[in-house]
Amino acid sequence: MNVRLNPHVSVDCVIFGFDGQSLKVLLIDRNYDIPPEKLTKPLTLKLPGSMVYDDEDVDTAATRVLKELTGLENIFLKQFHVFGSPDRLKKEEDLIWLQAETHMKIKRVVTIAYYSLIKIHKTTPSDGRVVWLDAMNLPELAFDHNNIIQVGLQTLQKEIQHEPIELFELLPKKFTIRQLQTLYELILGKKLDNRNFRKSVSRSGYIVPVNEKERNVAHKPAQYYRFSHSRYLKNQKL
Amino acid sequence: MNVRLNPHVSVDCVIFGFDGQSLKVLLIDRNYDIPPEKLTKPLTLKLPGSMVYDDEDVDTAATRVLKELTGLENIFLKQFHVFGSPDRLKKEEDLIWLQAETHMKIKRVVTIAYYSLIKIHKTTPSDGRVVWLDAMNLPELAFDHNNIIQVGLQTLQKEIQHEPIELFELLPKKFTIRQLQTLYELILGKKLDNRNFRKSVSRSGYIVPVNEKERNVAHKPAQYYRFSHSRYLKNQKL
Known part of the structure; x- marks a missing residue:
C-alpha cells in the first residue's frame, strides 16, 4: 500500500483585464517586501493565490x-482546473519562498485555479505588489503559473465561442465594434474578417446600438454599442 | 491570522452509463465487506473515489x-468541479467510515470530481461492490455525493449542446435515431420533438447512415447510424 500524506491545498486566480489594446493578466511581485540587498532575483512574479484556510x-x-489584492467584491470567479502534479514545487526557490511565507513544512501543493475577467480601470490596487502584464508575452513566472495562465486562456477561448457573455465584463458599458473585435482577436490569437465580424454582431441580437458615437477622434467617429443582457437570455437556445 | 491546517485531497468519479432505457451512474456499496450483524445500514452507496496518493x-x-473498479483503461475522465466546503463530512457515519478506511485522522477532505461516459456492456466489474443505478432516481448517498452527481449532470447537459461527441461513448457503434434521441432526452431531462430531432441529425453532417437496419424487432425496423469522427472534426467551426 502506498504511503499517503496529504498535500496542501491552495487557490490561484488568473485575472484577465483589457486596456483597449492588449489582454492583460494580474500578477504579484512576491519579493516586493524583501530589502534589495537580500534579493536574489529582481522580480519574481506569480499569480495571486493563497492556501485555503481552515473552515473556509x-x-x-x-x-x-481577489478582494485582498484589488478591493473588488462580487466578481465572478470561475473554477477551471486543478493543478495537482507532485512536481509543481520542483524549483527550489519556489519551495523556499513558500515555506518562509506560510511557516509550514510544505512538500506538495494541489492548487485550484480560477479565472475572472475584470475592467482594469475598475480595480483600485490596494497593494503595490500588483502589476498587469500582457497575457500573450509573459516572462517566466513562479511555480507552474505560466502553464496555469495558458490553460486559463484556452478555457476562455472555448467559453467565448459558446457563451460570449463574460467578454462584456472586459469592455466599457458603451463600446465600438472595433473594440469588441480587438478583444476577440486577442483572446483567440488570430485576426478575424471585419465584414463577417460585423455581420455576426448584427445577427447576435443582443449587441445593440446606442444613440451615441465616438467623440474627439481623428478618424470617422464609430457607433457605440451595448450588451443587452435581457436579449441575450431570450436568445438562448435551451 | 487564521490557523491553517491542510485538508486532505481526494478524487471522486461520476461514471455515467446508458443501457438503452435510462442514464445510469456507477456506485459503490461501501459496507460490502462488513458482516451483516455489524451493519448499521443495509446499503450505503458512494461514488468511486480515493485519497490522492503521495507522488501521484x-x-x-x-x-x-476507475481501473481498480471496472478494469477499464484509457477512458476519458474529465475534471469538472472541486467540492471544498468545510462541512462535507458533517454526517458522523461518513467520518467514522472514512477514518476506519484510511487509518487517518481526517477532518476535512477537498475532493476533485471527474466524470466519464462509458458503455455499460464494456465494463467487467472486477468488484462485487459495484452497482449501476438510475441517475435520475437516486437514494440518499454518502457525503455530498448526490450533489456531486447533480453538478456532473449539469456539466454534461451544457457539454452536449456544444460538443456532443462525448455522447457517442454511451451508444453502441451502430445505433438508431430513436436511441440517440432517448439519450439526449434523458440527459436534458425533457422530451424533444421527433421531427426536429431527425432534422438536426441530418444537418449535423457527422451522424451517417450505415447500410443496415434493425433485425428481429416487432415494429418497422429502423435504420442504423454511426458517428463519423472525421466528419465531426471537419465540421468544427474553429
Missing part, C-alpha cells in the same frame, strides 16, 4: 484573494 | 480508481 470553502478562498 | 498526480488518481 475553496471558492471563498479565491474570493478573499 | 490528481488525474492519475482518478484513472487508478
